[in-house]
Amino acid sequence: LNGEPKGPFVPTKDDYQKVYDEVARLLADETDYDDGSYGPVSVQFHQKPMRKEFTDADSSQHQVLVRLAWHASGTYDKETGTGGSNGATMRFAPESDHGANAGLKIARDFLEPVKAKFPWITHSDLWTLAGACAIQELGGPQIPWRPGREDKDVAACTPDGRLPDATQGHRHIRDVFYRMGFDDRESVALIGAHALGRAHTDRSGFEGPWDFSPTVFSNEFFRLLVEEKWNQRKWNGPAQFTDKSTSTLMMMPTDLALVKDKAFKTHVDRYAKDSDAFFKEFSESFVKLLELGVPFQSKPEDRYVFKASE
Numbered sequence: 001l002n003g004e005p006k007g008p009f010v011p012t013k014d015d016y017q018k019v020y021d022e023v024a025r026l027l028a029d030e031t032d033y034d035d036g037s038y039g040p041v042s043v044q045f046h047q048k049p050m051r052k053e054f055t056d057a058d059s060s061q062h063q064v065l066v067r068l069a070w071h072a073s074g075t076y077d078k079e080t081g082t083g084g085s086n087g088a089t090m091r092f093a094p095e096s097d098h099g100a101n102a103g104l105k106i107a108r109d110f111l112e113p114v115k116a117k118f119p120w121i122t123h124s125d126l127w128t129l130a131g132a133c134a135i136q137e138l139g140g141p142q143i144p145w146r147p148g149r150e151d152k153d154v155a156a157c158t159p160d161g162r163l164p165d166a167t168q169g170h171r172h173i174r175d176v177f178y179r180m181g182f183d184d185r186e187s188v189a190l191i192g193a194h195a196l197g198r199a200h201t202d203r204s205g206f207e208g209p210w211d212f213s214p215t216v217f218s219n220e221f222f223r224l225l226v227e228e229k230w231n232q233r234k235w236n237g238p239a240q241f242t243d244k245s246t247s248t249l250m251m252m253p254t255d256l257a258l259v260k261d262k263a264f265k266t267h268v269d270r271y272a273k274d275s276d277a278f279f280k281e282f283s284e285s286f287v288k289l290l291e292l293g294v295p296f297q298s299k300p301e302d303r304y305v306f307k308a309s310e
């Protein structure tokens, strides 16, 4: 060993699995702390609530990590090859200050201790790996993932307006998703991520979760879209819709556009009935999303499938 030059560190699949495990461990710690299932507040769970009260505990860090991976990747423009997950330019203003990215500092900060522990991973690989991890840890499909992203500097920040605006309709959804290179089927599958998490008034102005189990990856978003009746909510916030049965859930105008538009609705109906089809097609589309514009040296068959925690 003495005097032998040490080559550059080349991480293996095992090294990336260690990053996955660390993200999963931090997420689990945070959930135990946050969801009220431990400690004195657990008493409230013995009283059967008539209707579920949603709190910030329904939006753990998992969901915001999914959203970070999506917003890091969803800036891609296939015509110019700009944007996408390669670069992690959301570290910098102006991109970090784009309205659509409000609240995502929480996710970026959450991952900094992981970056400090594994300094060899790029931010752009870490953000996408963490998104894949969060999906798997919340009971979603496997998200095969591969490394190869590099961090770029502030000059690579994308212009504002590339991410979708929830106040709009089907035409806007197609403009945004076709620009990335997705078709109708893939776009609908991806938006099914709204089974997870919730909107926050201090981030987007919207408020509430899309379904009753926002910490479980499922096809509930689609089932509720077709089976519930959605009325416009009377409030001072942006136009959003609430379910007739409990008035606790939320849909944004872009969500309802998926059932108003015939071509989108065929996929909504299919996913509402067929959870396996949704899981499979979501996984394929999410893998594609995380890889948009990345100049990989590796092949698709070299992707890693990480082991989820117990």
Ligand code: DDH
Binding pocket: 059, 060, 063, 064, 066, 067, 070, 103, 164, 165, 166, 167, 173, 190, 191, 193, 194, 196, 197, 198, 199, 200, 201, 203, 204, 205, 206, 252, 254, 255, 286
């Ligand atoms: Fe979304 N999303 N999203 N979304 N999204 C919000 C929350 C979450 C739109 C707008 C919003 C996708 C598509 C769209 C997640 C994942 C994905 C919020 C609320 C808004 C607004 C933010 C807040 O207040 O905290 C619009 C518009 C679209 C669209 O495509 C038309 C896609 C494709 C994904 C994905 O992951 C593939 C997740 C997860 C959340 C919940 C975040 C949280 O903190 O909880």
